[in-house]
Amino acid sequence: MSDKIKHFPGEQLKGSDIREGRIPVVKHRPNVKYLWSAGVAMSRFLEGLKECKIVGSTCKKCSRTMVPPRAFCEQCFKPVDGYTYVKDTGTINTFSVSYVAGDASRIKEPILVAVIDLDGASKGMGILHLLGEIDDWKQIKFGMKVKAVWKHPEERTGTITDIKYFRPLKEV
């Protein structure tokens, strides 16, 4: 803001002015739903999850084994050379402990979140997932080895949540 300007536009309201209708408001909730095709590469990934397998794709040009799999290498800009399985074990690259839900409301039991670099994929190829079987989040360490805990076969539907969470490989 310039010291040449003396008038600052904008009329402040309280949240309650809007919520309780003390000023004129219009309310609307769109009713829109989506059905996404999982696509060429991710369809293979989701099919693999039903069988407790994690699918990656490989590019010979840049020598990467990539998770999640893609149909094309975004760096070499060519089709991938094939699909492969990586392991369901890995290493914690980074983690966080969430006390907030998606709508910013607060939750008592924190959600443990991590980026896990999977064994068998190229270095630094992580996926986002949850951590479990940990009593106190202070036990979580960078570089800790973890393993996927899968849902029972009849519960698996071919979604990323077919993996319930990753648990420490050693007891904590």
Place this chain on the structure above:
Amino acid sequence: MKMFGKKRVAVIGAGMTKFRRHLKETGKELAWEASKMALDQAGLELKDMQSVVMGTAPDAFDGVHMKGEYLADGAGAWHKPYSRVFVGGGTGVFVTDAGWWHVASGQFDTCLVVGEEKMSSCYPHPAYAFTTIFDPIFSRPLGVTLIWIFALEMHRYMHVHGIKKEEIALVSVKNKRNALDHPCAQLGANITVEDVLNSEVMCWPVQRLDISPTSDGAAALVLASEDVAKKLTDNPVWIDGVGWCIDSTFWTNRDLYYPKYVQCAAQMAYKMAGIKNPPKEIDVAEVYDPFDYKELHHMEGLMLARKGQAPKLTAEGITQRDGDLPINPSGGLLGVGNPIAAAGTMKCCEIFWQLRGEAGKRQVKGDPRTGLAQAWGDLMQYGSVVVMRS
């Protein structure tokens, strides 16, 4: 200097509204207020504007999925070449980059650049709109939220360099204090490191006072070609460098400790501006700070500090308003507020006012000649940079 377009481009006016959690005005009315102020400052009228660029972030905040068109009248676009640009949180600075090429190309002599955001329409909290930015197949079923991914990045940055929370909290303390001198600021305050460390844990290591607020607001700039600018003002501020870059959307496949894409955007802008030694040659910077760690992370990406060294510069007071390299003298997003696209444009406005010596109580010491504004966005993958000189 070497020319990077057909014409050299100047900023000749800037304006902004108050930033607040809830404002009565619609987004269109806010855009109009900021645009009118910028035009008044430039001594011009809408008829003098040959082109308009609008920056505004996700449509989901407003629930109007044609937001560029929805806001057009407020941005002064009537019967003009007009476009909306959108690169997530990077939009507010990128809209200035886009305005630059409108004029530098020689196509237009003038361009009105507008950044707007009204987040409060989305309730109970605009954070919920952010849950729809993620990949629907791979990420959303996990319940991923924006704060998770920033907490993951912050933690990785802290881990790789051994940085402590108290070192990062100094940024929040500094920026909220700076904002006390900004008449449009939402959250200016005198707080302590202890206040930050004792604030509610949202998503460890992110605590409440590590985060900027959600806001409504707008900001605008008037750009003109050199020949037009010199007729209108004795002290134009030149846009001497622009840069922008994106990284892969597979954000879990890259090391989050360092924003390589910000470095690429900065290198592009520095090359244009002929800057060889950024910390020596840049006098004042508005660095994107939606979270306190982001100021440090971005100072490193912008090569204003070496990797892992930004906390040290902060602790030494170098980034204070009276330090050798003032960072976010406005108060930044942490203090002035964070209406996404408007916040980045506010940073461009602040550099303009600083380089004109008009920043009043916020004016940095000495006679700043070179300033930088930067924003960041999308899935932790986008950098936009502008370098200005008086």
